[in-house]
Amino acid sequence: DAMVIQNPRYQVTQFGKPVTLSCSQTLNHNVMYWYQQKSSQAPKLLFHYYDKDFNNEADTPDNFQSRRPNTSFCFLDIRSPGLGDAAMYLCATSDTGTRAGELFFGEGSRLTVL
């Protein structure tokens, strides 16, 4: 059973056209993350939510925004995608309880920018 679900799996957009990627989880975890992974590179943390508290990484461009309307859902908004934003975007969750430390990842959303 899928526990972290990302939609869409593949997204094609035009240069400058806003795009939203979604993530839902059935684990009831209090922390949700968005990572960007470019080809042949390690995942790079963009931001995370600890409950409703938003934590932005210092080097995350302003072009990237996020929303978490409730525990189960989190969205990644890219306001004006550039060619350099083409990547796999990974959503992950974790629980600060007994399994602290382990992240559970979704299948990812691959973004292509034309």
Next chain:
Amino acid sequence: AQSVTQLDSQVPVFEEAPVELRCNYSSSVSVYLFWYVQYPNQGLQLLLKYLSGSTLVKGINGFEAEFNKSQTSFHLRKPSVHISDTAEYFCAVRPLRGSQGNLIFGKGTKLSVKP
């Protein structure tokens, strides 16, 4: 701050041969250690983790890893690989305190298993 070094970007190996994927880390505080596997066009799946206790950790798919504190290493091993093990493997660390914080990944090692 923490950092993770995966010494080999690519490891080719024949089926049924043993394999070791190397990982070294640097941290001024105690950390949790993880290995994740990523199959093409998929997310990351946890292979195994070291939180505390026995330094030899067994994971899924026959993989194991040994934590060596003095050498700050956490190498991943499998005694006999299968074609289906072809994937990219990421070593990662996370500070024990502030558990909602960042997971620091290495750059990954692509394991290619040949028949």
